[in-house]
Amino acid sequence: MFTCLFLFISNLSVAQERAYNDTFDLLLGSWKLDYPNTLKAIKQESKSYYKSLKAEKQEAIKKGIGARRLTFSKDGTYIIRIDSEHSQEGTWELLADRVTLLIYLDGHEFNQQVMEIDETSMTLNLGENTSDVNRLMDTWYLKKQNKQ
Numbered sequence: 001m002f003t004c005l006f007l008f009i010s011n012l013s014v015a016q017e018r019a020y021n022d023t024f025d026l027l028l029g030s031w032k033l034d035y036p037n038t039l040k041a042i043k044q045e046s047k048s049y050y051k052s053l054k055a056e057k058q059e060a061i062k063k064g065i066g067a068r069r070l071t072f073s074k075d076g077t078y079i080i081r082i083d084s085e086h087s088q089e090g091t092w093e094l095l096a097d098r099v100t101l102l103i104y105l106d107g108h109e110f111n112q113q114v115m116e117i118d119e120t121s122m123t124l125n126l127g128e129n130t131s132d133v134n135r136l137m138d139t140w141y142l143k144k145q146n147k148q
Contacts, residue, residue: 031142035066
């Protein structure tokens, strides 16, 4: 009985490690924000606010986050490209639950949630500790650009 329990726990541990590694490997590479799908997914109160903005402000938001690109490297480094001229570098960590993604930028920790991920797309919930513009669009839909 003890041997069976040990083998079960051992196999479970191997399966969990394999699942973690699969998620980790899927994260690697460059991800571009899918702005149209991200915009469609904003909450109703945020949609009302967004629609009340002048066209110039809506365009500024699109320009401000529409070009975002996230890059996750195997060595734990992270780059967020804000636009063609601006980027920030930090580090990242995927927790054992395979959902919690910690981003470290400029001395701040950002707790995000990987809601869905596959070889071509990812849904990322940015959590509560985000900027005002990101709170408007707290869930990002991303498309894989390349693998690392």
